[in-house]
Amino acid sequence: MTRRFSLSSAHGYADLGRQYRDFYAAIGSCRDGGAAGARVYDLRPEAGVGSITVHELLHGVTLTLYDLTFHDELVLDFDLTSDYFELEYCVDGLMHLEERGTGTAVFGANELSISHSRACSGRLVRPAGQRYRGVSIAARRAATTAFFGSLGTAAWEESVEGMPAELRDAHYLGRQAPPELAAAFADLFTCVLPARFRALYLESKVMEILARIVADAGTAAGSPPPRVPAGQAPMAAYEIERIRRIPELLMENLHEQHTGESLARALGMTPKRLSHGFKQLYGDTIFSHHRNACLRRASMLLVETDLSVAAVALRSGYSSPSNFCFAFKRHFGQTPRQYRAGRAPAGAREAAV
Template sequence: MTRVHQLSGAAGSTALDAMYAAYYASIAQADESRDGTVRHRLRPEVGDGTIEVTSLRSGFHIVRYDVAFAGGHQVGYTFPGDHFELEHCVDGRMHIRDANAGAGDLQARSVSLSPRCATEGVVAHGDGERYRAVSITGSWTGLESYLGGLGAGALPAIGPEKVARERYLGRSVALRPVAGPLEEIFLHRRLSPGRLLFMESRLVAALAALIDGLSVTTPPADDRDRALDDHEVAALRRVPELLWRERHAPPTLADLARASSMSVRRLATGFRALYGTSVMDYHRRRCLDRAAALLVETDWPVARIGHEVGYASPSNFGYAFRRDRGTTPARFRRAHS
């Protein structure tokens, strides 16, 4: 049976804080760490996983989700126009149904930005579906004050309503650079004196990427997709899973084009229109992101992880990982363990 909960109120208000506290208490048991992070462990009858909430000195909250709800889960929300939320889905998906923005799924590697207007709707998780994500919450007013204190100046204009809807539903390619700093927060597990400072630094990096993204005037995803028919869009959306499934012997672009019933050029340009990057860059990033997660979440040897994500030799994996993350797999594991 799907559980339904309700949240409403202004960010930072006593009423909303009380609603969140009641919500967490109804689904989880809480443990607080030395730095003030509260880890909510889902009750067995609710599901499996944790929701971690860290309050920063800047006034923002960082919420890290790693959950799978038994029987499904729904949260209704009613927020005023000053409510700010920036969320990156690391893995899995969350369905959004909003009265103004419409409906869509926040999927892996996508970023959602709340519009600067009142919102009302429901977010939902399917039965047993794992959802991993990081969210920054606060207020737009607080964000402007924070950026002003950093000397960043005013936020760029949010843009037309249609563009704001696309950003809210996770369809804006321009916001994808925000994912990097937020994913670092998700992967960071080490309890240390500098942990809050690390999170604050990643918050600043994410906001810098957000400002850059808001400054880019790209057409919304459905405009870019307009030249693609429904069959082509469906075929292109199967490409990432095909690459992952065959990662130990990756198909060429020609192989993918044949499997998708389109030309190589059509595949390449269509994929870039949908995902904002090339086919192989997308696949490489997915493999290395998965490797980073395995380095933190498992005690597997580095060589095994490299093979798991498709690299034929440990040296090739080490070179690719170091080039992407700026450090070796072993050092990355130590820094995030």
């Protein structure tokens, strides 16, 4: 069974907001989220499990946090004008994105999608039984001015919209977020500040995220597109599809002793072709990328559960707690216990199941 909904901004951003509220009300029941401007929609039992939390920030910018699993496939058709602005970051899980003018993609863990500054239409497909956790920042394009401070929105036009068309499309369909940007999104998802200060903190994080995107995109826009190494043929579509399976494959089998050779055999590629192809797609080596993904998972477990550090290590792919603590501190600049103490007050975490 497929549940289908439609969204359009043809009648303005305020009307689009109403459509989103109607959509959320159709699949969930609304309750007060305990903070000014926050609404929480708990999914109805027939729709799935989890929640959608909506924060209304400065100048009508909407911050939405998703943590949900649908029982049935959900399709969301969209038709948006050029005035609509959105960033979406996937903490973990996946969904399918199809945009008529750009292409299709599987949008997955640690990927960031940056909307075009033009009209677009297409659909999002959330698979049945797939947990998705993500962050959306949406607004009328003009409303984002306040979040660029003294830089102004010209910085966005010069950097993000100044990218070559192929690179700009890739940022829309989903690109891996660098560690600093991923950490800023994780901070949005795990914020536990008192309600009185939460909006200010969330707004500051949105500003940080936009600043980091502008800085990264400005570098990319002024650089030539990546070149295929001399002597190598460009990757075929089937090779790209196979390589994109690696992050999920590694996360599903955390305690298996994978090597570049074993992965290459599993995917029907040569180790050299796999290594170079992964670096072209993700900008990192296979196992460095995987290690960062494991540590991001660990950071979420520390904040959201009462698991011991040893248990978090095991669930994040580390058989040795001491190795885990060393790697975690090197990556985040804090020990796991320091990170947990600074992010979640006592009694605020849920026990893991």
